[in-house]
Amino acid sequence: MTSFDEVVAEDYIPTDRPMRIGRYMLGAVIGEGKSAIVRKAAKEGDKKKYAVKVLNKLAGHRGTLIQLQFQQEVEALRRISHENVICMHDCLHSQKRLYIVLELLTGTLLSIYVAKRRGLSEHETLDYSQQLTSALAYLHKNYIVHRDIKPDNVILDKETKLLKIIDLGLSATCPSTPHLTRRCGTPAYMAPEVTNTTGYGCAVDMWSLGVSIVEMLQGAAPVLNELHHKGNYPKLVQRRNMFAGLPSLSKDCVNFLDRLLQLYPERRMSAADALQHAWVKSCQTSKPQHQQQQHLQQQDTE
Missing domain, CATH: 1.10.510.10 (Transferase(Phosphotransferase) domain 1)
Known part of the structure; x- marks a missing residue:
């Protein structure tokens, strides 16, 4: 099991030091929940801004549940397109993190x-x-x-x-x-x-x-x-x-x-x-x- 220090160290990303995931540059935190944070993001060669939901798949005993929720959310978002439901653009993963790239909503x-x-x-x-x-x-x-x-x-x-x-x-x-x-x-x-x-x-x-x-x-x-x-x-x-x-x-x-x-x-x-x-x-x-x-x-x- 990942130690507490490793999890905390991995979670902490100062907003003035953006982090790159694939072709996306992650910026400031714009939302936080119990099992995820949401960061503003920009994609190489794309002027659009995105929101990236970041989940920690090694969050102790909750890791398995988080991965299941990630799978369920991605599978659902891939199948749908409706003006009153948020739109997914991409999904990625690293050794310790799961990422869902979403439309950036203002409001x-x-x-x-x-x-x-x-x-x-x-x-x-x-x-x-x-x-x-x-x-x-x-x-x-x-x-x-x-x-x-x-x-x-x-x-x-x-x-x-x-x-x-x-x-x-x-x-x-x-x-x-x-x-x-x-x-x-x-x-x-x-x-x-x-x-x-x-x-x-x-x-x-x-x-x-x-x-x-x-x-x-x-x-x-x-x-x-x-x-x-x-x-x-x-x-x-x-x-x-x-x-x-x-x-x-x-x-x-x-x-x-x-x-x-x-x-x-x-x-x-x-x-x-x-x-x-x-x-x-x-x-x-x-x-x-x-x-x-x-x-x-x-x-x-x-």
Whole structure:
């Protein structure tokens, strides 16, 4: 096993001393997570700037898990191309590190934007919800479940109002029959069935979408401390608590949330159905004509 000193020494790269990986020159750190850092990068002969996610595959007992997550993320990103999902350009590895070269996004985390605004209007929330629903419908059509949908994993370009889902490190391939059993994700956004040993599927993303919409509307994630176990299945005692802090909403919005935040996954609305819901459909009628045409072209490619 790699010693602590070796790991720390390898991890420390001063931002004023760029590091080269293949044809990429890594620069300043622009993001940090539990198992990865993100650096700004430039490629030889290319004027574009990139973001490079760097993972330590020798991180003690977590090394194997990190390598698995790297493989899952790369496999998912190679298969997809959607305006609301971050794009991968390349992937590399060294003896001790794994690198995912991604498009460089300008903007802010949706969670930070929502917190600063102390909640968004229903109209603005609708626009962002439609984009997230479109992305999830595309992922699920390609048999990919994200497993960690939350505003912390969404980048918002405040000028164009375009959202992009990031961090597919927990993503997995999931056919029509739910079979995933690994308990993962962020507890506040985690669907109840994730703790059930019988398996789960794409429906977990739809629960997380519902929680994320609630957060957008009220300015903070709902506190779900009303979960109690009955046998091996968690039971939500007072689901209405999730709606308690919300402002006055349209009937379509309430119905949309209600159909996402269903305890049992088989009763939960799918992403494809969500795209046809009256609340989401109303978003298209309020967009300028050129944006509607762009969206329809995107759906055709899906």
